[in-house]
Amino acid sequence: MKKIFGWLFILVLFFGNTSCQKEFLSEDLDPSSIPGAKGSFTAKIDGNNFTADNFTGAFISSGIISISGISKTGENITLKVADSGMHLYLLNIESENNVGVYSKGTEYAYTTNQGNVPAQSGGTFSITEINTRKKTISGTFTMNVYRQIDGKQKKITEGRFIEIPYQTTPFDKASVTDTFRVKVNDIDFFVYSIIGIKMDNMISVVSKDKTESQTVGVTFPADINPGTYDFGLFGSDYIGQYNPSITTYLAAHSGKLTIFEHNKTTKRIRGNFYFEAKEIQGTSQASLTAGYFSVIYR
Numbered sequence: 001m002k003k004i005f006g007w008l009f010i011l012v013l014f015f016g017n018t019s020c021q022k023e024f025l026s027e028d029l030d031p032s033s034i035p036g037a038k039g040s041f042t043a044k045i046d047g048n049n050f051t052a053d054n055f056t057g058a059f060i061s062s063g064i065i066s067i068s069g070i071s072k073t074g075e076n077i078t079l080k081v082a083d084s085g086m087h088l089y090l091l092n093i094e095s096e097n098n099v100g101v102y103s104k105g106t107e108y109a110y111t112t113n114q115g116n117v118p119a120q121s122g123g124t125f126s127i128t129e130i131n132t133r134k135k136t137i138s139g140t141f142t143m144n145v146y147r148q149i150d151g152k153q154k155k156i157t158e159g160r161f162i163e164i165p166y167q168t169t170p171f172d173k174a175s176v177t178d179t180f181r182v183k184v185n186d187i188d189f190f191v192y193s194i195i196g197i198k199m200d201n202m203i204s205v206v207s208k209d210k211t212e213s214q215t216v217g218v219t220f221p222a223d224i225n226p227g228t229y230d231f232g233l234f235g236s237d238y239i240g241q242y243n244p245s246i247t248t249y250l251a252a253h254s255g256k257l258t259i260f261e262h263n264k265t266t267k268r269i270r271g272n273f274y275f276e277a278k279e280i281q282g283t284s285q286a287s288l289t290a291g292y293f294s295v296i297y298r
Contacts, residue, residue, distance in 0.1 A: 039136070041069030043077060043159035045102070050075060050156075055199075058137050058166035065127070067137065067164060070199070074105040077156065079125050079141060086130060091123040091143055100125065100143040102154050105202075110145035110154050120153060121146035136163040180207040182216050182273075182291040184242065189216055196269065196297030198222050202237075203269065205293045215243040216288065218273055224259055231255040231275045240275040242286050250277035250286055270294040 041052035052069025059066045060083060068078040081089045081098040091100045091112040100123055103109035115121045123143025130137050141159035146152070178194045192210040196203065203224070206217035219239040220229065231240045231252035240252030255275025262269045273291035278284070 039162070039164045041067075041077070041161040041164060043069075043141070044157045045075070046155055047157075050077065052077070056161070056164050058164050059168075060130075060137070060166050061168050065137075067161060067166075069161065069164075074201075076103045077101070077159070081125060086127050089125040089127070091125055093118055093120070093122050098125070100141065100145060100156075102145045102156060108147060108149055110147045110152070112143050112145055114148045115146040120144065123156070130166075131163070134163070135166055135168070137166050138162050138164070178293075178295040180205070180216075180293045180295070182207075183289045184216070184244075184286055186287075186289070189214070194293075194295060196267075196293075196295035198267075198297050203297050205269070205295055205297070207293075213245055215241070216291075217241050218257060218291075218293075220257060220259075224262055224269075226259045226262060228256055228258045231257060231273075240273065240277065240288070242277040242288055244284070244286065248279070248282075248284055250279055250284055252276065252288075253278050255288070267296050267298070268294070269297060 039056045041056045043050045050069075050071060052071055054072045055068070055070040057068060063083050064080060065083045066078065066080045068076065070076045078101045079091075079099070080101075089098050091098050093113055093115055095113055098112075100112040101109050102111075112121045112123055121144050123141065125139065125141040125143075127137060127139040129139070139161055141156070141161075143156050143159075145154045145156060178196070180191050180194045182189045189207070190209045191207045193208045194206070196205050201222050202219055203222050204217055204219045206215060208215050217240075219241075221237050229238045231238050231254065233251060233253060238257055240255055240257070242250045244250065252275035255273065257271060257273045259269065259271040261271075271293060273293075274289045277286045277288060
């Protein structure tokens with residue numbers, strides 16, 4: 001059975017398999033900082049035009065190529081492949097390394113490796129140019145993406161990205177001024193990296209262990225005020241997620257998030273949380289307790 005990918009999978013897609021890398025931030029990929037880089041990312045989604053007019057960027061490091069485009073309406077197309085340079089990549093239904101993803105807002109994502117038969121998902125991703133002087137990447141893609149939770153599909157055609165700036169520079173682990181702790185099944189989660197990021201009117205606080213294979217994260221509205229909120233599943237604005245590996249994704253079915261402080265000037269946010277996490281269509285589960293974070297988001 002294929003794994004179900006939540007909204008936080010977009011973050012995992014960028015951060016996974018990049019040991020000793022800082023988490024991927026839109027500020028790190030400002031096209032104006034790269035001479036000659038303009039960058040465009042377009043496609044058709046079920047025949048409707050998609051333009052990444054909010055953010056475009058890419059990451060090439062540790063044997064992984066990731067590229068993403070986000071529209072002002074919150075639609076996100078992301079592709080991740082094992083790096084073979086300029087190449088035609090197959091996004092097969094059985095692949096865990098080469099994956100295409102579509103999401104919108106906090107909805108559960110559609111991917112090329114959900115489903116049970118090739119007609120449901122899959123596609124191709126062609127990298128036609130990697131300009132190492134400008135640090136830009138160009139190519140094309142087409143794919144069917146599927147969401148197993150409700151059996152829905154999206155057809156993405158005429159995908160094209162031109163001179164998207166990419167990042168390769170490694171960074172150290174998260175700042176000592178940020179804090180994140182949580183217990184998973186009564187065992188302390190080993191926190192190595194922490195990130196707070198604001199994207200698409202939502203804030204995500206995500207922590208990873210040193211192997212970068214385990215992730216704990218919470219997502220909530222960017223205008224959140226101090227108070228207590230319930231975690232939910234499909235369509236909820238309050239999301240908890242625990243990924244015990246790079247191929248298993250558990251979402252909060254119940255639990256609470258409490259915000260103590262949200263300083264919208266300094267962007268410091270503090271809170272605690274707990275939740276029961278389960279696979280959407282699977283048997284894995286985990287109990288996350290004593291969660292606490294204090295981070296500055298970007």
